[in-house]
Amino acid sequence: MMLVIIGMAIVTMVPRVLPAFVVDRWTFPDWVSRWLNAIPYAALGALIFPGITTVIEGKPHIGLLAGGVAIALAFFRAHTIVTVLAAIGTVYILTIL
Structure with missing residues (x-):
């Protein structure tokens, strides 16, 4: 063994x-x-993609929008911390609404 x-x-x-x-x-x-x-x-x-679509059960559009924000910021070469915080903030804001 x-x-x-x-x-x-x-x-x-x-x-x-x-x-x-x-x-x-x-x-x-x-x-x-x-x-x-x-x-x-x-x-x-x-x-990352499966996590984006399942960030909130039954609401994949929230994760997809936050992923879009992260992609846009990364495209414009924003700092990694700014990108992550913006995506988290997007999820938070869309969850409250």
């Missing part, structure tokens, strides 16, 4: 540690670099 746990720990650790040592030495084609740079944004979108 302990051997299985150690094996699972090694298998989990290798993909997390290996890139730190190997990726800096590899040179990727330009299209691969662009694709790899887009992954964090795609993952962030996949994690």
Whole structure:
């Protein structure tokens, strides 16, 4: 049993540690670099969007409006704290109304 746990720990650790040592030495084609740079944004979108639509049960439009405010502020390069606070404030204001 302990051997299985150690094996699972090694298998989990290798993909997390290996890139730190190997990726800096590899040179990727330009299209691969662009694709790899887009992954964090795609993952962030996949994690955030479900939360936006379920911020208040039965009222997805409130989350979508707050998300729109955050997108607009981010587009105009507002500070991250300002963007987050504006989205939270939008949800708060729309919840009161």
